[in-house]
């Protein structure tokens with residue numbers, strides 16, 4: 514296969530080449546001021562990102578994992594608390610829980626949205642927890658207090674937040690959104706009667722600016738956003754060794770600050786994010802059209818009426834995943850699996866004592882989904898070729914089955 518017809522899963526070079534001049538200027542500006550960590554470039558980015566997310570405050574930190582850990586700690590999640598989340602996510606979600614000293618517990622996902630199923634959350638709260646006279650919620654698994662829930666807005670689509678907020682209110686849980694894949698995604702809340710940006714719905718939210726995310730730094734970066742000034746101040750202390758004033762440490766904190774260069778780069782790229790997200794949505798519509806026409810046994814993602822996803826990933830449901838992936842690889846098309854092993858079955862969480870079969874939907878999704886190439890600069894010709902190759906693979910498989 515000729516290399517110039519290869520279609521990468523993700524193209525990180527094109528957007529940076531496109532913005533080379535602006536990004537180089539950021540670097541020069543940082544060199545001239547020698548303000549490398551924190552400072553005005555970080556503060557300006559924080560202001561702009563909070564505005565983009567329609568929240569009041571943003572604390573930029575060194576990664577999405579730190580953003581989530583600091584959000585949990587600032588919200589009062591303590592050591593030996595239980596935090597509820599989903600098994601279909603990147604491990605950073607549960608790492609942040611563990612790093613805050615808490616214990617993750619899982620509820621299954623919705624078969625159509627791939628995100629937290631509010632009915633499963635309700636079932637967990639009603640049948641896997643006890644409530645004492647004071648209203649304190651205790652997990653029956655381990656006898657620990659359940660204090661927070663992290664819905665993950667996976668692949669760029671928000672979880673169904675209204676019923677999650679309602680349950681959280683009823684059971685006194687803090688809601689922290691993992692919006693690390695959902696910069697700019699929107700959710701229509703019946704509760705608030707308006708479209709809301711991912712990250713502006715719960716008590717606080719975490720974003721990652723890992724290079725491959727919809728908004729990515731040229732290195733590691735993240736941010737916590739919130740409408741609560743006290744929470745924002747706490748996150749800013751946690752990221753900076755527990756100090757609000759230099760060498761006056763109110764608590765022990767971390768080194769979780771953001772570099773000025775990364776903040777400047779993110780601020781520049783933020784100016785293009787709405788357009789890039791729009792392009793991703795456009796590509797998703799094109800894939801949907803092509804896949805429907807091809808009728809090749811590959812099912813596009815479900816887009817509920819309350820959701821405006823930003824397609825961080827374009828995840829389709831397939832049969833014969835491994836063979837399809839091999840075929841696409843052999844013709845120069847990159848794909849990915851997000852994620853092959855649900856967290857409750859990862860070796861790292863053997864000590865949580867979950868078993869295969871505990872979260873059947875997450876397990877089915879882990880073995881039957883494939884992420885197709887998705888990035889703003891993807892062309893309609895490339896998309897047509899991806900679907901053409903999926904179609905020919907399917908045709909070959911069907912006729913092989915007929916022969917056998």
Ligand SMILES: *Cc1c(COP(=O)(O)O)cnc(C)c1O
Pocket residue numbers: 576577578579602603605606665667691693694720721722723734735
């Ligand atoms: C990327 C990601 C994170 C962690 O972000 P880092 O910046 O890599 O630390 C957390 N949760 C989800 C769902 C992610 O995709």
